[in-house]
Amino acid sequence: MTNAFFTLYQGLAREGPGEPADVAWAADIVGLKPDARICDAGCGSGADVPALLAAAPQGKVTAVDSHKPFIDELWMRIGPNPRVTAYAGNMAKLKGPFDLIWSAGALYFLGVTEGLVHWRPALAKGGMVAFSEPCWFSDAPSEGARAFWMEEYPAITDADGIDARIRAAGFETVAVRRISDTAWAAYYDALQARVAALRPGADAALTAVLDAAQTEIDLWPRAKADSGYLLSVVRPV
Ligand SMILES: C[S@@+](CC[C@H](N)C(=O)[O-])C[C@H]1O[C@@H](n2cnc3c(N)ncnc32)[C@H](O)[C@@H]1O
Incomplete structure (x- = not known):
């Protein structure tokens, strides 16, 4: 980065759309025990x-991200907590066992199939993975939706396509739901405010990043009817 x-x-x-209700929903589907071991990948x-x-x-959360400054921000956000371990590292190399591997808007960096194959040995018996992934919600996405995702994630597919990538890893889908419009709006409202705040005095490198973010923000209203994030809870078969 x-x-x-x-x-x-x-x-x-x-750094991506989502809300606490998504976590609660997934925990419910998984039947998470109070002392569960969780990874946030x-x-x-x-x-x-x-x-x-x-x-x-009474559980434990291990949080991993490749970008060390995010880990520093995490500690500032939550403060010291004996139930949390956080480190900068590669989420392809998780050391379990985990009852739940949670991954919001990040698995696509590894690829759904490839990532699930990597994560399988890190799951405890009965453990599951919950991840959100870009998804078409229409058989005929609008031009605006295509323009948005061709820029963001050309490998986007529909729910059947995601399920095929899950099955190719030797997993099965237990339940799915969409990340809400409210979550997307909150994410882009905050990003828009940040872009505006950073414009004055931005150098060339920052200006390029701000322009790209503005393009994404401007295209989203044309994309959201036909696409979004699908949250899938999956388990090995
Ligand atoms: C779109 S952000 C989502 C962050 C967070 N889950 C959220 O929803 O706010 C994706 C994150 O994945 C991280 N990431 C990408 N590839 C990674 C890898 N191989 N190992 C660990 N983290 C990775 C990026 O640094 C980034 O913080």
Whole structure:
């Protein structure tokens, strides 16, 4: 991640759309025990860590992200907590066992199939993975939706396509739901405010990052009817 990119995201509540209700929903589907061992893979600055701790009140959360400054922000967000371990590292190399591997908007960096194959040995018996992934919600996405995702994630597919990638890893889908419009709006409202705040005095590198973020923000209203994030809870078969 470049410095300019990190400058944009520094201090934001999240680095992708999502909300605590998503974590609670997944924990319910998994049947998470109070003392569950959870991994937040690609945790960013730790937006979901409080909700994960709440989902397992006597449990432990291990948060990993490749970008060290996000881990520093995570600690600033939650403060010292004996139930949390956080480190900068590669989420392809998780050391379990975990009852839940949670990954909000990050698995696509590894690829759904490839990531699940990596994570399988890190799951405890009966453990599951919950991840959100870009998804078409229409058979004929609009031009605006295509323009948005061709820029963001050309490998986007629909729910059947995600399920095929899950099955190719030797997993099965237990339940799915969409990340809400409210979560997307909150994410882009915060990003828009950050772009506006950083414009004055931005150097060339930061200006390029701000322009790209503005394009994304401007395209989203044309994309959201036909696409978004699908949250899938999956388990090995
Ligand atoms: C879109 S952000 C989502 C962050 C957070 N889960 C959230 O929802 O706010 C994706 C995160 O994945 C991290 N990431 C990408 N590849 C990674 C890897 N191989 N290992 C660990 N983290 C990775 C990035 O640094 C980034 O923080």
